[in-house]
Amino acid sequence: MYSIHIDIHENTCSERLDWLMKLRWIASLMVFAVITVSIHLFHLSLPAGPLYLGNIILAVYNTIFWWYIHKTHNSSNQTNNNHKAQTFANQQISIDLLLLSYFIHYSGGLENPFIFYFIFHMVIASILLTPKTAYFQATLAIILLAIIGFSEWVNLLPHYHLAGFLHPEACNLSVTFTAGVLFSIGSTLYLTVFLATSIEQRLRQREVELAEANTQLAEQDRLKSQYVLTVSHDLRSSLSTIQSCLTVVLNNLTGEIPIPAREMISRAAQRADNLIIFVKDLLNLSRIRALKDLEKVSLKLKPCVNKITEHWQMQISEKELDVKMNVSDDLEITANQEAIVEMLSNLIGNAVRYTPRSGKIKILGILDKEPGFILLSVSDTGIGIHPEDIQKIYNDFYRAKNAEILDKNGTGLGLSIVKQIVDAHNGSIWVESTVGVGSTFNIKLPIANAMEGSSDDKS
Amino acid sequence: MTNPKKVFIIEDDIDLVEAMKAILEARGIQVQAAYQPDDGLELIRQENPDLIILDVMFGKEGSTLGFDFARELRQDKALCHIPILMETAVNAEYPGFTFSPKDGAYLPVDDFINKPARPDELVEKVEKLLEAGASRLVENLYN
Numbered sequence: 234m235y236s237i238h239i240d241i242h243e244n245t246c247s248e249r250l251d252w253l254m255k256l257r258w259i260a261s262l263m264v265f266a267v268i269t270v271s272i273h274l275f276h277l278s279l280p281a282g283p284l285y286l287g288n289i290i291l292a293v294y295n296t297i298f299w300w301y302i303h304k305t306h307n308s309s310n311q312t313n314n315n316h317k318a319q320t321f322a323n324q325q326i327s328i329d330l331l332l333l334s335y336f337i338h339y340s341g342g343l344e345n346p347f348i349f350y351f352i353f354h355m356v357i358a359s360i361l362l363t364p365k366t367a368y369f370q371a372t373l374a375i376i377l378l379a380i381i382g383f384s385e386w387v388n389l390l391p392h393y394h395l396a397g398f399l400h401p402e403a404c405n406l407s408v409t410f411t412a413g414v415l416f417s418i419g420s421t422l423y424l425t426v427f428l429a430t431s432i433e434q435r436l437r438q439r440e441v442e443l444a445e446a447n448t449q450l451a452e453q454d455r456l457k458s459q460y461v462l463t464v465s466h467d468l469r470s471s472l473s474t475i476q477s478c479l480t481v482v483l484n485n486l487t488g489e490i491p492i493p494a495r496e497m498i499s500r501a502a503q504r505a506d507n508l509i510i511f512v513k514d515l516l517n518l519s520r521i522r523a524l525k526d527l528e529k530v531s532l533k534l535k536p537c538v539n540k541i542t543e544h545w546q547m548q549i550s551e552k553e554l555d556v557k558m559n560v561s562d563d564l565e566i567t568a569n570q571e572a573i574v575e576m577l578s579n580l581i582g583n584a585v586r587y588t589p590r591s592g593k594i595k596i597l598g599i600l601d602k603e604p605g606f607i608l609l610s611v612s613d614t615g616i617g618i619h620p621e622d623i624q625k626i627y628n629d630f631y632r633a634k635n636a637e638i639l640d641k642n643g644t645g646l647g648l649s650i651v652k653q654i655v656d657a658h659n660g661s662i663w664v665e666s667t668v669g670v671g672s673t674f675n676i677k678l679p680i681a682n683a684m685e686g687s688s689d690d691k692s
Numbered sequence: 693m694t695n696p697k698k699v700f701i702i703e704d705d706i707d708l709v710e711a712m713k714a715i716l717e718a719r720g721i722q723v724q725a726a727y728q729p730d731d732g733l734e735l736i737r738q739e740n741p742d743l744i745i746l747d748v749m750f751g752k753e754g755s756t757l758g759f760d761f762a763r764e765l766r767q768d769k770a771l772c773h774i775p776i777l778m779e780t781a782v783n784a785e786y787p788g789f790t791f792s793p794k795d796g797a798y799l800p801v802d803d804f805i806n807k808p809a810r811p812d813e814l815v816e817k818v819e820k821l822l823e824a825g826a827s828r829l830v831e832n833l834y835n
Contacts, residue, residue: 473708478710486718487714
């Protein structure tokens with residue numbers, strides 16, 4: 234679980250470093266504007282040279298930071314990166330404080346109301362750094378301001394009075410003023426850090442808790458599917474055997490059986506058959522859900538569609554269905570073969586099952602209008618889906634009423650399986666349907682799905 | 693009259709073995725069985741059957757005991773000619789079904805049969821393989 238914490242913080246930390254540097258560009262522009270307006274519009278007697286120089290220094294070191302962070306961005310060690318990002322943020326904020334103190338000194342010292350800009354730096358420090366380091370930055374700010382205040386008061390440093398902004402009487406610094414300003418700004422800075430770090434800590438903790446809860450949920454869901462998988466597998470084995478034994482009896486291989494007995498055994502065999510289909514669907518569904526990564530290969534779609542259509546050929550001929558297939562020869566995607574076959578089989582199987590005699594089925598496979606995607610669609614002139622059922626057809630075990638009337642033995646898992654497979658391949662599925670007229674299932678799949686194990690590492 | 697053909701079944705489900713036995717014996721085929729691959733090997737050596745029906749037998753972590761055993765047979769010069777019919781319940785009803793490429797460039801069996809097998813399907817596949825004689829895979833193996 235610790236690694237989750239690192240991940241979140243690492244991401245946020247480098248993201249926020251970016252944000253800090255963006256803020257600094259804005260600050261640089263604003264400083265330039267304020268200096269220019271103060272001197273040229275309000276005619277304040279400010280030392281333009283050192284102030285513009287300060288702004289140039291700001292722009293230069295921000296450029297250097299920008300270049301440095303983008304150069305080292307792709308380094309692999311995450312924990313190390315996190316540590317580096319934190320140290321880097323800490324250094325940047327210290328340098329910012331130094332520069333702000335420099336600006337403050339050349340623009341009136343403690344009498345400059347921009348002194349409260351230190352608050353922003355404290356908020357930034359509280360967000361980016363650990364609480365301890367944020368308090369360290371607050372202390373550094375106060376020490377810098379105290380040095381300015383004290384040095385200007387004892388004339389160690391010149392005091393640049395904001396003539397034209399403050400009353401001339403305020404020209405000389407009093408000890409009460411210096412101490413008063415230092416106390417008020419000092420307490421403000423500490424309070425700011427206290428409030429901001431408390432909020433930030435709570436947010437970080439919440440983030441970690443959410444991530445943990447999410448991972449646990451996903452894992453539990455996977456375990457549940459694993460459980461269903463095991464259960465269905467065992468159920469299926471026994472059912473298969475039951476059915477095999479019954480078939481042997483029904484085929485008179487154990488000797489002639491009386492007609493009433495045969496009838497009862499037939500019923501039992503039929504129910505075993507239904508159960509096998511049901512368990513098979515359940516098994517397929519849980520297998521897809523239990524898999525973390527589906528193994529994906531380069532897969533041509535046309536042969537898959539051909540084979541599945543062949544598989545249903547008997548029912549197609551029996552019902553005299555008119556099946557038209559139009560799948561481009563070169564349609565190829567990176568996908569899990571077994572899953573795609575399962576998906577197509579369910580869709581085409583549904584079309585065959587729910588289309589009345591002499592109906593039409595159209596299977597279309599083309600490149601989608603959106604580049605990088607393919608579009609598969611299976612249309613039928615079947616019973617259609619009621620609008621109120623459309624949202625629910627992908628739910629496990631859900632069966633539309635008209636489908637249930639037509640075929641009592643469906644499991645209500647087929648479309649749920651299809652949806653799972655489409656999701657596992659980052660695709661989308663939608664259906665257009667009119668009751669009594671027919672349905673079209675459309676599936677959009679990305680052509681290049683990441684192969685197993687080649688997700689982020691190679692980027 | 694020619695000697696009856698001998699089929700050897702390796703399948704851990706005793707009841708299923710009995711069912712298959714009934715079906716095949718009704719066709720005049722001699723059937724013997726082992727419930728574990730390990731027990732099977734020695735018996736197969738003794739009996740020299742004309743066909744082996746092998747369950748895919750999934751192990752605990754997705755391992756396939758059946759395939760491992762099939763490979764073992766293929767490596768054995770004395771036994772590699774015996775055709776193998778593999779029973780599987782994995783998605784076999786869907787055409788286009790294949791095992792994962794991890795299982796090798798080719799699958800070391802001659803044919804698959806869906807589980808539970810319909811009697812007519814079982815008889816058809818077994819008789820076809822018995823008629824064909826030696827495993828078609830042998831050529832590929834030692835070329």
